[in-house]
Amino acid sequence: MPSSPSRRPTIADVADAAGVSRTTVSHALNDRGQVDPQTRAMVKAVAERLGYSPNLRAQRLRTGRANAIALLSSMPFAVAGGSSRLGFLMEIAATATEAAMRQGVALVLVPPMDEAQALLHTLDIDGAVIIEPVADDPNVACLLKRGVKMVTIGRQPEAQAALPYIDMHGEQTGALLLEHLHRQGARHIGLIIGEQARHSYLDMERAYRAYCTRHGQVAAIVRADEGGGEAAGAAACLELLQAHPGIDGLCVPVDAFATGAVRALQGSGRKVPENVKVVTRYDGLRARECAPPLTSLDMHLEDVAALAIELLFEQVNGTGTRDRIHAPMPTLIARDSTRQP
Helix, strand or coil, rough: CCCCCCCCCCCCHHHHHCCCCCHHHHHHHHHCCCCCHHEEEEEHHHHHHHCCCHHHHHHHHCCCCCCEEEECCCHHHHHCCCCCCCCCHHHHHHHHHHHHHHHCEEEEECCCCCHHHHHHCCCCCCEEEEECCCCHHHHHHHHHHHEEEEEEEEECCCCCCCCCCEECCCCHHHHHHHHHHHHHCCCCCCEEEEEECCCHHHHHHHHHHHHHHCCCCCCCEEEEEEEHHHHHHHHHHHHHHHHCCCCCECCCCCCCHHHHHHHHHHHHHCCCCCCCCEEEECCHHHHHHCCCCCEECCCHHHHHHHHHHHHHHHHHHCCCCEEEEECCCCEEEECCCCCCC
């Protein structure tokens, strides 16, 4: 029976109009349970025609679900967001929000601030995506204690309880950057990475040491604190130059460190790329607007974010057995910072 204009359509109205049970309607609209694709599509079409929308308050009481997930990172904004707040974190958030809404839930972006730690103890969520957690990540520890389902973008190093994760191909990514520098003529490459225990830094260092072994180069590594942003990258670069003045290539995966390193190189009288070639990992605003623009990687973050949401909902709904999904391999974007003279 069609609903009257003054009455909000119910799940019973959709079930009657579609000729299926209320359970089938619920499973179809929430992409759960064993419903064949044709029935699922038909139920959704009927619900849209009737103008049905779920009563979220009643649904919460019935299912115990908050219909919300969180996206968070322990990286400081100096690295994850940048001065424009349009960095790695926000690029992932844009696609993750859209993917979450398609699942009928809201996404809460938890900023990487000390004040956010208190929020995590009470935040009403069904699951969380953690971006590049550190070995003893406080966000992970807090949510594990609460029993919240989690997945990570990049595996958590040295974790006692392995979390499902999106494999970002850290060592292959590092090798891609280093071999590009080598092809462009760099023969004494230095590495600047974060001092925190994140998978991207650990994998990058492994790739770098393997490169040094292959090419007979002495390793030249400086670690910087993420919280220092560009200034920390500049200081690390100067430290590296003092210890290894013959460096002609720099691999700096953190884009904030990379732009700081370019500034330090230029301040020391070295030209980029004529004297020192520079690469970074994330193809963000910093890499594109640096002078010269930095060679970097398209990490296909839209795909990464969508895969993370997909993996999280497998965990939340108990419908999947995967503990890892491979991200697309990154694509090198060569720019002026490494071009041959």
